[in-house]
Amino acid sequence: MKVLFIMNPNAGRSNADKTILAIHNRAIVDPFDFKFVYTRGEDDDERINTQLEAYQPDRVVACGGDGTLQLVARNLVGKNIPLGILPTGSANGLATAMSIPSDPEEALDVILKRKKIKPTDMLKFNDEHWCIHLSDIGTNALLVKSYHEAGDKGMIGYAKHLMASINQSELMNYKVKTAEGTVEKSGFMVAFANAHKYGTGVQISEGSVSDGRFEISNVQKIDLESAIKAGLTALNVFIDKDMFSDVISCEAAEIEIDRKVHWQVDGEYLGEIDRLKIEVIPSAIQLLV
Numbered sequence: 151m152k153v154l155f156i157m158n159p160n161a162g163r164s165n166a167d168k169t170i171l172a173i174h175n176r177a178i179v180d181p182f183d184f185k186f187v188y189t190r191g192e193d194d195d196e197r198i199n200t201q202l203e204a205y206q207p208d209r210v211v212a213c214g215g216d217g218t219l220q221l222v223a224r225n226l227v228g229k230n231i232p233l234g235i236l237p238t239g240s241a242n243g244l245a246t247a248m249s250i251p252s253d254p255e256e257a258l259d260v261i262l263k264r265k266k267i268k269p270t271d272m273l274k275f276n277d278e279h280w281c282i283h284l285s286d287i288g289t290n291a292l293l294v295k296s297y298h299e300a301g302d303k304g305m306i307g308y309a310k311h312l313m314a315s316i317n318q319s320e321l322m323n324y325k326v327k328t329a330e331g332t333v334e335k336s337g338f339m340v341a342f343a344n345a346h347k348y349g350t351g352v353q354i355s356e357g358s359v360s361d362g363r364f365e366i367s368n369v370q371k372i373d374l375e376s377a378i379k380a381g382l383t384a385l386n387v388f389i390d391k392d393m394f395s396d397v398i399s400c401e402a403a404e405i406e407i408d409r410k411v412h413w414q415v416d417g418e419y420l421g422e423i424d425r426l427k428i429e430v431i432p433s434a435i436q437l438l439v
């Protein structure tokens with residue numbers, strides 16, 4: 151079996167060395183053919199595609215957080231090559247939602263030994279941007295922007311940006327158009343979720359990553375005190391079960407906002423937008439779970 155590992159050496163608090171060692175050790179005990187591609191943060195799609203062509207792997211593994219997983223996944227759409235995850239990011243939302251072990255040894259068991267392959271949906275925004283786990287507009291997207299721009303690491307920097315983002319957030323009025331009709335809503339943040347659970351384990355719907363649907367969750371109110379408390383213990387603070395009670399489940403939607411708002415997809419800040427077209431691409435990838 152040939153396994154192509156796409157590794158983001160910059161993900162999380164980088165435990166890339168531990169992961170690389172675990173892969174080498176496993177290949178000694180339980181031989182398999184493997185190759186690494188290291189991401190650079192630019193031209194990675196091209197690099198991955200070149201290696202897919204040249205190496206013809208039987209399995210591909212994303213080693214990183216949600217951003218790396220999305221990068222790898224979007225290059226496997228329609229290719230029918232199973233995708234595994236070695237979660238090494240600071241935010242491993244989809245891996246957590248899919249109960250992928252965070253320990254590299256155990257995650258390698260899933261990749262090399264398990265036969266279970268789950269057809270998994272992806273989302274596409276404005277016919278252009280892929281999403282594997284979660285996108286949102288408003289407060290959290292501003293937090294993603296300021297945290298990354300400041301280059302801060304760790305919880306203290308995060309808490310500082312969290313407070314500032316909540317303080318700066320303004321209410322958005324927006325329309326959601328789906329096959330069921332158009333509804334008007336207002337909130338400080340709107341999340342677009344592929345998975346049925348957020349990274350912290352909070353259930354947001356009865357749906358799944360394989361149901362051909364996604365969820366639009368309106369956050370009407372953000373409570374600073376509980377957000378700060380949660381922010382000191384978890385990287386994704388906006389995942390309080392009470393925050394996500396106003397949910398629409400659909401296959402496609404158009405969102406029109408009354409002004410330009412911050413937008414992030416899988417932890418990447420993508421700028422300010424005032425409209426979004428979202429569709430689910432059913433069974434876009436084959437995930438090893």
Ligand SMILES: Nc1ncnc2c1ncn2[C@@H]1O[C@H](COP(=O)(O)OP(=O)(O)OP(=O)(O)O)[C@@H](O)[C@H]1O
Nearest residue numbers: 160161162189190191214215216217218239240241
């Ligand atoms: N070699 C590299 N050096 C610096 N940045 C990189 C490199 N490779 C990928 N990246 C960047 O890493 C980001 C994706 O990181 P990912 O989401 O997988 O992990 P993460 O730990 O959750 O990320 P973050 O710490 O940014 O939240 C992308 O912004 C990508 O451009």
